[in-house]
Amino acid sequence: MEPNFLDFILFVLLIALQLFISGFFLPMPLNDMGTVRYRTLPYMTIMLILINSLVFILWQAANYYQGIDAYELRGSTTMLNAYIEQTWTYGYRASYLRDGLSVGAFITFTSMFMHADLWHLLGNMIFLWAFGRRLEDACGPWRYLLFYLFAGMVANMGSVLLNPLGIDRPGIGASGAISGVMGAYLLLFPAAKLYCIWGIMSIFRVFVAYAARIIGFGEELRTGPVWRWTIRVPAWLLLVYFLIRDLLPSLETIQTGENFSGVNNLAHLTGFLAALAVIFFVRKDLASRFVSGRAV
Amino acid sequence: MDEASSLFQQGITLLREKRNTNEARKLLLQALRLDPNNDMAWVWLSRAVSDPVKRRECLNRALIVNPENQHAQKLLAALDQKSNAAPPLPAPASEPEPVKTPDPVEAADSAPWLDDSPVDDAIGGVWMDSPETQAYLDNPESFAVEPEPAPAAQEARAALFDAEPEADSADAGLDDFDDLAQTGFVDKNADVPNSKLRKLDHNRRIARHLKLAEDYLKKDDPEGAITEWVRVLELEVDHEVAMREGVRHLSRLGYIDDARELVWRALDAGTKHPSIYLTAIDIARHQREMTEADDLRERFCYLAEVDDDMIVITTEHFLDEGQSARAQKILERVLEQRPTSQVVMAGLGDLHERMDNHIEAMRYYDRAARMGAGTKAGRAADKRLLNFAPVITDRERGSRLQAWREVIGIGLFFLLLAWQDAGLNLLTMGLNRWLGLLLSVAGGYLLVTATSSPQQKAIAKMLGGAVPDSADRNTDSDKGIIEEETALPIIQPTMRFLVGTLGAALLLVALALVFGTSINLLLNPVAPTDIPRIEDLLLEGLR
Numbered sequence: 001m002e003p004n005f006l007d008f009i010l011f012v013l014l015i016a017l018q019l020f021i022s023g024f025f026l027p028m029p030l031n032d033m034g035t036v037r038y039r040t041l042p043y044m045t046i047m048l049i050l051i052n053s054l055v056f057i058l059w060q061a062a063n064y065y066q067g068i069d070a071y072e073l074r075g076s077t078t079m080l081n082a083y084i085e086q087t088w089t090y091g092y093r094a095s096y097l098r099d100g101l102s103v104g105a106f107i108t109f110t111s112m113f114m115h116a117d118l119w120h121l122l123g124n125m126i127f128l129w130a131f132g133r134r135l136e137d138a139c140g141p142w143r144y145l146l147f148y149l150f151a152g153m154v155a156n157m158g159s160v161l162l163n164p165l166g167i168d169r170p171g172i173g174a175s176g177a178i179s180g181v182m183g184a185y186l187l188l189f190p191a192a193k194l195y196c197i198w199g200i201m202s203i204f205r206v207f208v209a210y211a212a213r214i215i216g217f218g219e220e221l222r223t224g225p226v227w228r229w230t231i232r233v234p235a236w237l238l239l240v241y242f243l244i245r246d247l248l249p250s251l252e253t254i255q256t257g258e259n260f261s262g263v264n265n266l267a268h269l270t271g272f273l274a275a276l277a278v279i280f281f282v283r284k285d286l287a288s289r290f291v292s293g294r295a296v
Numbered sequence: 297m298d299e300a301s302s303l304f305q306q307g308i309t310l311l312r313e314k315r316n317t318n319e320a321r322k323l324l325l326q327a328l329r330l331d332p333n334n335d336m337a338w339v340w341l342s343r344a345v346s347d348p349v350k351r352r353e354c355l356n357r358a359l360i361v362n363p364e365n366q367h368a369q370k371l372l373a374a375l376d377q378k379s380n381a382a383p384p385l386p387a388p389a390s391e392p393e394p395v396k397t398p399d400p401v402e403a404a405d406s407a408p409w410l411d412d413s414p415v416d417d418a419i420g421g422v423w424m425d426s427p428e429t430q431a432y433l434d435n436p437e438s439f440a441v442e443p444e445p446a447p448a449a450q451e452a453r454a455a456l457f458d459a460e461p462e463a464d465s466a467d468a469g470l471d472d473f474d475d476l477a478q479t480g481f482v483d484k485n486a487d488v489p490n491s492k493l494r495k496l497d498h499n500r501r502i503a504r505h506l507k508l509a510e511d512y513l514k515k516d517d518p519e520g521a522i523t524e525w526v527r528v529l530e531l532e533v534d535h536e537v538a539m540r541e542g543v544r545h546l547s548r549l550g551y552i553d554d555a556r557e558l559v560w561r562a563l564d565a566g567t568k569h570p571s572i573y574l575t576a577i578d579i580a581r582h583q584r585e586m587t588e589a590d591d592l593r594e595r596f597c598y599l600a601e602v603d604d605d606m607i608v609i610t611t612e613h614f615l616d617e618g619q620s621a622r623a624q625k626i627l628e629r630v631l632e633q634r635p636t637s638q639v640v641m642a643g644l645g646d647l648h649e650r651m652d653n654h655i656e657a658m659r660y661y662d663r664a665a666r667m668g669a670g671t672k673a674g675r676a677a678d679k680r681l682l683n684f685a686p687v688i689t690d691r692e693r694g695s696r697l698q699a700w701r702e703v704i705g706i707g708l709f710f711l712l713l714a715w716q717d718a719g720l721n722l723l724t725m726g727l728n729r730w731l732g733l734l735l736s737v738a739g740g741y742l743l744v745t746a747t748s749s750p751q752q753k754a755i756a757k758m759l760g761g762a763v764p765d766s767a768d769r770n771t772d773s774d775k776g777i778i779e780e781e782t783a784l785p786i787i788q789p790t791m792r793f794l795v796g797t798l799g800a801a802l803l804l805v806a807l808a809l810v811f812g813t814s815i816n817l818l819l820n821p822v823a824p825t826d827i828p829r830i831e832d833l834l835l836e837g838l839r
Contacts, residue, residue: 038686149709150712280701283777286686295678
């Protein structure tokens with residue numbers, strides 16, 4: 001049966017529900033509250049989102065979803081195998097670099113633009129949208145792209161170099177690069193706030209809002225709507241949470257060489273560290289303000 | 297008891313008990329070094345020396361400090377009688393001219409404003425007594441009207457006339473005395489007091505009149521007190537305490553014109569006390585002389601003693617009155633006098649913002665913030681800047697360090713490329729890759745120079761740059777960065793294109809060198825042989 005418009009609407013609602021469920025216990029950042037100082041349009045962020053999306057949709061998605069579908073119906077495994085071949089050929093593996101296989105070090109770039117599934121892509125692109133625009137404004141589009149690729153390389157290399165005992169499996173995804181973007185955002189804009197989907201806090205807020213109306217505190221709580229879909233969270237709180245979330249599994253990976261979750265937390269962590277180099281990629285006047293302790 | 301008094305008492309004790317005159321002399325000299333206003337110490341010192349000349353010097357010093365010191369007068373008279381060449385006693389201080397009693401005026405408009413004048417609140421502790429005044433007030437020996445001396449002091453004074461001065465063989469070696477003379481505490485030419493002593497005398501007189509005024513107030517005689525304050529003002533036309541109290545009490549009594557006269561006298565004499573200006577402004581305002589008040593406000597702002605914050609607050613008045621041009625003129629002139637004042641810069645920023653000159657406002661905020669974001673004014677200016685597009689100045693444009701900063705970023709990028717291309721082993725990088733890395737730095741520098749840093753100092757000039765037309769820069773706050781006027785030459789477009797092209801070419805060559813292996817593999821990929829299949833993965837999972 002051909003998909004129709006209703007199917008599309010249901011698909012969008014399903015995504016929204018999935019997002020809310022994902023962001024129930026832990027915050028899912030959606031949007032930066034601050035203004036972009038240079039008033040630039042985030043061309044490069046949009047471009048990166050488009051490229052990532054197109055690579056997945058046009059190149060990987062068909063093999064994956066149709067392959068899964070076919071496999072579950074006890075059909076052909078051809079498409080699924082094609083998907084695996086794509087992932088293993090162009091994913092980041094230390095052996096390809098050491099032994100000169102696949103496309104050599106170009107896998108550092110190919111792996112950055114591939115994703116495992118739609119949720120992997122969606123999650124990453126939401127984070128890139130939330131954190132990337134302001135960083136692009138701070139750097140300018142081309143320096144931002146350079147930093148994005150740099151952070152991705154640091155994440156890839158870090159996950160391999162710090163895990164010498166690890167199983168040689170390919171890593172794909174933009175998470176390492178995006179971790180670098182997030183780390184740079186925290187470094188440059190520590191006082192920023194973001195709108196997040198955070199289900200449990202939204203529910204908690206309902207009680208606080210009613211209490212505010214009864215007792216009489218907090219003007220915004222008293223006068224604003226009781227239910228809010230998004231909660232304002234300080235950026236530093238959010239990023240420290242993600243840092244800690246990646247730290248423990250990373251330490252386990254380094255120690256044992258194993259990665260039980262399927263998520264390359266070590267790449268996230270090393271990508272964060274790449275943020276330390278953001279000072280080499282930001283605009284001149286911003287660098288001057290940052291170094292002299294001024295607001296950037 | 298403070299150290300000076302303690303030394304003084306010890307010296308007196310030794311002299312009274314006729315124990316050790318040398319030691320007593322030393323103690324009294326030490327006491328005088330600490331408190332040269334102690335006329336009785338000079339008198340006792342005269343008892344500790346036998347040389348008549350030095351004795352006369354000491355007594356003269358006592359009379360300079362306190363012309364009405366009767367003990368010094370009597371001893372000096374006795375000395376004169378003894379020597380049969382008595383110099384005249386120092387002339388007593390002439391009585392000041394009585395203050396003209398002001399004509400009473402209607403008290404209906406007596407301006408009680410001076411009772412709770414914002415002047416005092418605004419200036420905080422500015423109207424405190426001077427340290428010199430405090431010293432005299434603390435020393436009961438300073439005043440002509442003295443309280444009843446303590447019994448011990450009375451005894452000590454009586455002893456002055458009982459004891460005969462002793463000849464002391466050590467007089468010949470009065471090193472301490474001579475040293476004291478050289479420090480200026482004692483002038484060997486006793487008839488010409490030095491400037492320090494003159495100042496001490498001046499301060500002592502003022503302190504005396506202030507004390508008298510206080511006594512008059514206690515006796516509920518404000519007019520008497522006013523007389524004393526006026527006397528102080530005759531000695532020092534802008535004495536802050538006398539002015540404040542005099543003006544306040546004159547206004548209470550309704551003698552506003554007299555109060556005004558006192559204030560304007562100080563102004564005409566060129567006073568630099570901010571508090572007096574504030575009082576004058578208040579008087580002018582309440583007498584509805586608004587033009588005069590505004591002129592005084594402007595003069596107030598130009599005083600070096602006035603705090604930056606007060607200047608900005610004062611200019612806000614002009615803004616509120618619609619005199620923004622005047623406020624701007626004042627702040628700009630003050631900024632010329634105080635070029636590093638962040639408060640004034642931020643004040644100019646606020647002024648321009650109120651006048652809707654956002655670009656100018658932003659420039660001043662930027663200047664204030666660049667002075668340093670560690671101060672309150674700097675932080676406030678920096679925070680205001682967040683509402684505007686950022687500003688770029690010649691400091692950033694001309695900086696070679698900034699250009700090299702960007703080049704380092706490019707270099708790091710190429711380093712990671714080379715490292716991966718070398719199989720994640722720096723030791724096997726090889727000469728080609730290192731050469732590529734160097735070329736990437738060179739190419740990166742050329743590219744950065746051509747694109748984002750075409751105004752680097754010396755480089756731009758070397759490459760034939762010219763200072764651009766100021767009209768070409770972006771001054772629109774809605775379009776990204778605001779460009780401050782530049783005095784630096786910029787590389788011409790043609791040269792920039794050539795330099796940029798050369799840089800890009802070098803970068804491409806560098807890429808070929810650092811990423812050579814990977815480029816070869818891209819063109820001729822080698823398929824990995826260990827790619828699993830779904831069937832194998834499932835079997836592995838089942839195991």
